[in-house]
Amino acid sequence: MLMRTDPFRELDRLAQQLTSSGTWTRPSTMAMDAYREGDEYVVVFDLPGVPADAIDIDVERNMLTVKAERRPATKADDVQMELSERPLGVFSRQIVLADTLDTEHIAADYDAGVLTLRIPISERAKPRKITVGGASSRKQISG
Numbered sequence: 001m002l003m004r005t006d007p008f009r010e011l012d013r014l015a016q017q018l019t020s021s022g023t024w025t026r027p028s029t030m031a032m033d034a035y036r037e038g039d040e041y042v043v044v045f046d047l048p049g050v051p052a053d054a055i056d057i058d059v060e061r062n063m064l065t066v067k068a069e070r071r072p073a074t075k076a077d078d079v080q081m082e083l084s085e086r087p088l089g090v091f092s093r094q095i096v097l098a099d100t101l102d103t104e105h106i107a108a109d110y111d112a113g114v115l116t117l118r119i120p121i122s123e124r125a126k127p128r129k130i131t132v133g134g135a136s137s138r139k140q141i142s143g
Helices: 007-020
Strands: 032-037 040-046 055-060 063-070 089-096 107-111 114-120
Touching (some): 040 063, 063 114
Antiparallel strands (some): 040 114, 055 063, 063 089
């Protein structure tokens, strides 16, 4: 069978594979989206092939850290790998959260390789109405 090959493409793939697998001391980054939805800040991470027990989420002060590890699938002794393009190793992402977010009530869901974090916006950051009184009636501003 005649196969068309591109040696530079193979070299690029090999170089990427050698440099992209993350370790605990030098993790690779993971793709993410972040947006505001109503009274929540939503952060979504792509982690295909990562089991839920291999995901670690930490919050220290205003620093959110998400780490995940994709391990190689267990293979039998008689299996010979022909092609391996899916990155393995450790992936990590750190995000500085604003003071207006309630880090005490973060909700995390993981479904179909997508990790979704929902961070509520704190009450003190939400807009509120302040009434203005006349000089004769003094009012205390609460909020």
